[in-house]
Each structure stands twice: as C-alpha cells, then as structure tokens.
Amino acid sequence: MNVELSSHDLFYVHFDERRCSATLGFTDQAGDEAVEFFLVFTEVRNVTVRGWAAPGRKGVQLRRTDDGIMMSVEAEGSALSFRAADMSVQRARSFQAWPQEG
Numbered sequence: 001m002n003v004e005l006s007s008h009d010l011f012y013v014h015f016d017e018r019r020c021s022a023t024l025g026f027t028d029q030a031g032d033e034a035v036e037f038f039l040v041f042t043e044v045r046n047v048t049v050r051g052w053a054a055p056g057r058k059g060v061q062l063r064r065t066d067d068g069i070m071m072s073v074e075a076e077g078s079a080l081s082f083r084a085a086d087m088s089v090q091r092a093r094s095f096q097a098w099p100q101e102g
Contacts, residue, residue, distance in 0.1 A: 001062070001063070001064035002061070002062070002063050002064070003061070003062040003063075004060070004061060005026060005060035005061075005062065006058065006059050006060050006061075007028065008026040008027060008028045008060070009026065009027050009028065010024060010025070010026055010058050010060060010073060011025050011026070011027055012024065012025025012038070013025075013080070015044070015047065019042075020042070020043055020044050020045070021040060021041060021042050021043075021044055022040070022041045022044045022047075022071075022082060022084065023038055023039070023040050023041075023090065024038065024039050024041075024071075025037070025038045025039075026038075026039070026060075029097050029100055031099055032096055032097055032098070032099045033094065033096065033097070034094065034095055034096070034097035035092070035093070035094045035095075036091075036092070036093055036094075036095070037089055037091065037092035037093075038089070038090040038091045038092075039087055039088070039089060039090070040087065040088050040089075040090045041069065041071065041082070041084035041086070041087050042084060042085050042086050042087070042088075043068070043084060043085035043086070044082050044083070044084045045082065045083050045084070046081075046082055046083045047080075047081075047082040048079070048080070048081045048082070049079070049080050050078060050079045050080075051077050051078035051079070052078045052080075053075045053076065053077055053078045058073050058074060058075040058078075059072075059073065059074040059075065060072070060073050061073075062087070065083070067083070067085075068083055068084050068085045068086065069083065069084045069085075069086065069087050070082075070083055071083075071084065
C-alpha cells in the first residue's frame with residue numbers, strides 16, 4: 001500500500017502519548033462539495049517533527065512496510081514523520097461548503 005494524500009489539506013494533527021497514537025485530519029473541496037476524514041495511527045514510534053507551517057497542502061505519503069506503516073508529511077520549512085503498527089479511518093463526512101474563490 002502506497003497512498004498519496006498531498007491533494008488534501010492537512011488541518012489537524014494530534015499525538016496522544018497515553019495511547020501511543022496519532023490522529024491526522026484531512027479535508028478537500030471541489031466547488032460547493034467538501035469531504036473531511038481523520039486517520040488514526042496506533043502504536044506510534046520514531047516521531048520526528050521539524051518546524052511546522054500553517055495548515056494546508058503538504059506532501060503527504062503513507063507507505064506499508066514490513067513492520068507497519070510509515071507516514072511522512074513535508075512542506076517548505078517543515079516535516080513530520082513516524083512509524084505506526086496500524087491505521088484506521090476514525091471519521092469521514094461529506095458536506096456542502098461555501099464555494100472557494102480562485
């Protein structure tokens with residue numbers, strides 16, 4: 001499994017040290033239709049954070065490895081990476097949104 005999520009805005013990152021988990025929230029919008037989903041990673045380890053830019057488009061890669069999942073996020077001036085035993089979709093929803101200008 002190799003997943004590219006760079007076309008979605010990463011707007012939420014939460015690490016729970018009690019449960020050794022991480023939750024990442026993504027959103028995307030086309031016209032007045034939007035989608036939002038949260039990925040929960042369990043048994044998180046080898047966390048590296050270098051700087052952090054505002055929410056938005058970042059280079060996001062998920063890759064299945066022999067020992068679980070490798071997650072990496074990169075943007076100019078910032079990076080986040082970690083390994084996890086497993087991943088699940090915690091919540092997903094689609095909704096009507098105000099059309100973006102641009």
